[in-house]
Amino acid sequence: MTTSSVDREVQKRLGEHAIRYTTGRRAVVAALAGSDGPKSASELHGEIGSRVPLSSLYRSLTILEEAGVVIPHYGAKGLTRYELAEWLTGHHHHLVCLDCGAVEDVEIPGAQETQVRDLVDSISAIASFTPINHDLEVEGRCARCA
Amino acid sequence: MTTSSVDREVQKRLGEHAIRYTTGRRAVVAALAGSDGPKSASELHGEIGSRVPLSSLYRSLTILEEAGVVIPHYGAKGLTRYELAEWLTGHHHHLVCLDCGAVEDVEIPGAQETQVRDLVDSISAIASFTPINHDLEVEGRCARCA
DNA sequence: ATCGATAATGAGAATCGTTATTATAATCCT
């Protein structure tokens, strides 16, 4: 999915919620759209530059989360990393490096995703649980840290 | 697994690492062994009482984590909750209720666990990632909130 | 059981990611 089409989708979503799509918020969405995995506020600040102060960045992330545009992932050392919601990026899973903390997106072939869904369904049935979403997180060592 | 057998296993593990199994550390392990889910430092402090100060509790959790006795789960609002490692409790997955926030442990049959492991391996191979463990989190609605 | 070496504790200060405050500026609507 291209950055500009994400931009259009987000603009539409925010418009529906009467939330302004400001320059700062555009910068955050663009940075996330061009990212290969969840990013923390300070990582985004590093990429975007000082034209968007950290405090504004945090507020933008909160607003975008409330609007369902971004999703938080809570990680080690009190760090929260954000990524675009799956209705913008497509469903995928995460590889979490136990050494450097990097989180990498990975899409899996349809056949395997079907297997995951089947497993999720049967696991849920065991506990009378109604599954809505799933997140198969693989923890290990990334290519750089191997 | 009974609390006292967990205690014995932990004692053995710490002994191997030349780490003392002090009363404070025993209190933490006992509280976790008697728990039905991951607990934060302050929750543990509430259960254990003031005979183990918060600062000591945090240090104990760090030590126990380094020894592989407890595992952290990072959650919202910068809260880290700990539970006993799976070699003490058995491998399991988590059902996270999006309504009430409860986290339910669930063990799945061996055949399905094998399927999960195979999926984890092939997903990891896609990204030259070395998997160490996995966590299939199912988000949805628990039996109470359904 | 006691001693001595060493590791752990406890009280508080410090750190750091995040959130709240509030005066100023940008945006939207007519």
Next chain:
DNA sequence: AGGATTATAATAACGATTCTCATTATCGAT
């Protein structure tokens, strides 16, 4: 453009966690 509303930015405040270091508990050897 003008007025109303929402967003920004600088900084203070907050809270979970970590650090510091003087004191104390633990463990192995005697």
